Amino acid sequence: MPINILRFKLIISLISIFVLTSLHSVTIAQNDINNNTGKISFGTALHLDGAKSYVEITDSKILNTINQKITISVWIKPIAFPNKYTSIIYKGDKRTPGITNRSYVLFLRNDGAVQFASSPKGLNEMYIFSHSDSVALDEWTHIAGVIDTENNIMNLYVDGKEKGTNDYNWSPEIYESELPLQIGYSHETEQKALSSFIGQIDDVSIWNKAMTIDEIQMLIDIDLSGNEEGLVAYWNFNQKNDKKITDITQNNNDGFLVGTAKIIDFIRPEPIGENPIQLQEIIRIYEKKIEKDPIISEYYRILIQALIKSKRHSDAENLFIKVFNADFTMYEKDYILTDLFNLYTSKNKETNLIEILEGLKPTMEDSIVFFKLLGDTYTKLEKYIEAENAYKNWYKNVRKFADLTTRPTEYNNIAEFLLDKNILPEEALDCALLAFNNGYDSKYIITLGHAFLVNERFGDALHLIETNIESIGLPFMERRWFERIVRTSKNIKDKDTYIEMMKSVIDLMPENSSPYYHATLALADFYQENGMNEKARTEINKTGFITEDSWIVLGPFDNKNGNECKKSYINEKLTKFDTDEVYDGKYDKIKWRNGKDEIFNGYVSLGVGEDWAVGYAYTTVISPKAQKVEFRFDSDDQGKIWLNGKVAFQHSETFTAEIDDYKIPIFLKAGKNSILVKVCELWGGWGFYFRITDNIGNPIPDLIIQPVKLE
Known part of the structure; x- marks a missing residue:
């Protein structure tokens, strides 16, 4: 089983090939690890590409009737956040009003947070979220969810640490759903904000007991035999048997691969540093794998990383070029392209990277990722005109994708990107309006307000605040909204009109309310930023805050x-x-x-x-x-x-x-x-x-x- 040992905040990182697993251990050298040798561990995992590829477990009475205590355990390695939510494990029926249809589900949010949710029988769902960045792209993470109705508690664990807890609404039973369990997908197909999983999933186990944190931590470090007490189902994805997925327990909860889902090999050395013997063996193994099966992009990514760690940079670059000349999908090329970006920027070789990217441009005209990375590279070189041109091409391609999906979250993400880069303000507003008018999320309100202010449409911004301030809900979202107003105000040209708008916002708010204080302090910040210190202090004194x-x-x-x-x-x-x-x-x-x-x-x-x-x-x-x-x-x-x-x-x-x-x-x-x-x-x-x-x-x-x- 993989152990998550590194957590870099990169979009795509290849470091995940250097994490620990206990699957099928094979010793390369028999000497002690301290003598610069060690083990390489081989394994297999479920690979899903997001194109409605998943595993469905044949209808199972034992899975349908777990209704008092349950533990769900899984290893995941996502390689993309394609939507606001992606499904990891779903046991439930079609979505119902109030969400009374979920027996037990694990979702991954696009900020790296994990959601564990379950519907008490006859009641709306109860749920837990971990904090954002709990899960990083391209790294193995262990997740476990526990429900104990007898003690009225549910818990969420990430890498063996408790990340959230909630009560279970004093319900004695978990909702018993009838539709089959799915891994990497869900039966809530009408949800535009929910997509299928992209990446690898391994070692899924379901238990009819509520595990303690000590048991969860032990579960991370051991292989299961299938005969453990309380173990109801266990899929380790080690059997390459056509489309069949075998339950290792005696309960025969077997399933099958759907769509393009497949089982792939991986290697994870033990974490002993950049061991040259390990790297040499990885290179040898993956060169043979590519020779035998040259159409699996993951093999190229692992080999490229091993070459880089072996300081064989020219060989890594040649392999990059080979990939772009091969018959891979644009999607696969995008991820390898991100690896190329990380390689060159980590070595401060942006000028060399530009030469390669410009050479690849004719073959990447439809790529979203390519033009984003091209713009990011020019930005690092402080070539802002070239960067903006690249981002304009990015916008053209990503807008095509958004118009096909019509998902509000896609439009909102585009608007956020353009606002962050401070480019194409009218296009940002257009996307923000599409998100706001076609979906409901407090983030859409905040983004639209930002876009109105950037375009200095103060009347529209005021109306949005007046009609939606109560819709923001959570206190930190309200604070985030006014923080966005403050940051946007630093580039306002029509300062007098902005001040009048903020005074109107303050007048709208009930005195001694949190929106009143936030608005007053936002105006104080604007005064301070523009050298009107006495006016700033007057506004601050109205609030009673110790700043x-x-x-x-x-x-x-x-x-x-x-x-x-x-x-x-x-x-x-x-x-x-x-x-x-x-x-x-x-x-x-x-x-x-x-x-x-x-x-x-x-x-x-x-x-x-x-x-x-x-x-x-x-x-x-x-x-x-x-x-x-x-x-x-x-x-x-x-x-x-x-x-x-x-x-x-x-x-x-x-x-x-x-x-x-x-x-x-x-x-x-x-x-x-x-x-x-x-x-x-x-x-x-x-x-x-x-x-x-x-x-x-x-x-x-x-x-x-x-x-x-x-x-």
Whole structure:
């Protein structure tokens, strides 16, 4: 079974051939691994190309009637995100209103998040999402979902770590679906946002027991015999028997390959570095495989990577050219082309890459990926005119694809790309409108608002905000919307009209509401950006927020498994800190640092992309008199506040932070008051909101925030 050992944030990475598997181990050299030798492990896996290729399991009573406890385990290696969602495992019937039709399903979202969902009998579905980037393209990842109706809980695990939990709506039974289980596809064929899986799937097992985290972690590291207690079905895809897929258990839950689904070989050496003996053997094996079967693109990709790691770059380049002259599909060429891009950009050889790409251009006129990579390469060389021309060709090709599929998510992705590159604003608006008018997703609203502002259609932007602010829903999406407004405003030409629009937005919002504060801070940010500092400060003072640049922050410390929040990493009872003191952080030595407000939004971020961490923020407030106030606070995740060295508040919730979620009566003493905040992060976001107000939410006018400024 593959072990996910590396996680690079690249679109396509060939590093996945260097991960561990215990399938069919074959020793190349008998010497110790420390002597620069080691094992190569061979295996087979299900390969799906997304063209409605999948596995369907013959109708099975035992799979249909699991209704109280279940564990689903699977290894996946996606090579593309073709849609908002792709199906990994689906056991359910046709979609119903309220989604009461799913027994147990695993979906992969296009941001790398995993969804585990199930419908309690007679009720709407319950679900869990892992955080984004839980799964990387072209890397093996282990996923497990567990339901225990007796204990009213469902859990999601990624690579043996819990990534989410939910209750099961106190239902005693899981919905029993009648349609057959599918791997890589689903029976919800009418869903435009759901596509079939692209990549490899291996070692799918279904259990009629609710596994513990220790059992899940053991499951990652062992081969199953098929006779384990509670194992209902197990498909390891090792049998190349025409179209048949065999269940290794005694339950005969056999299935069959559908469409272009096939079983392919792979090699994964043990993770012992760039072992020359391993590389030499991989090259030898895959040269023979290509000679025997020259139409499997995955073999070329593995061989090219082995050549690169062996520093045989000219041989790798020649093999690239051979691929582009061979009879591969444009889809297969696109993925190998991405490998070529990664090779040259990692070596800072963009000029050489341009020569190759321009030479390939006549054969790649219909490729979406080619022109994106060509534009990206010219951008790296700061040749922006050439880059824009390449992106225009990208737009032409991707728009053809979007018009064929008519999926709102495709149009929205195009609009987002053009807005990010700051090109073709009218085309971006056209695509954003198509997404908004043909589908419902809060992201479409945000993208359309961005496109209206870029085109300086302020009246349309105002109308969109007025009619859709309540549709945004989740607090972090609302924050993201106003962050987008702020970023877009930095390039606005008609500044006066923009200011009038933002004043109208503020007037639309109920006072003391989170949209009101976000809009007010967005206007403050615009004033600050354009040198109107006094006006900016006036707007900030209307909100009562202690802005991010008024804090000093410290972190990250390690929040192992989310259990370290009770631990004191510093003397938390102090009212003043030695800002030169050095602490043992999660990764290395750390000191207090200044908070930086890149965008005025009231949110104090302790770190971006940091999971399982603990951090602190500290500031002081001067009150002209002793007075009662309220701290309006919330944090993502668990939070704690000390006022003048004493605990004033704490909570143990693990939800997204919301403005004013907690209202804490506080007595400020006359003079200086110290405030220390501690936030313990699990995953998905790390920070807090903090306002000081009266008991109805109005800011206190005579308070002075006195931040500690570090050199």
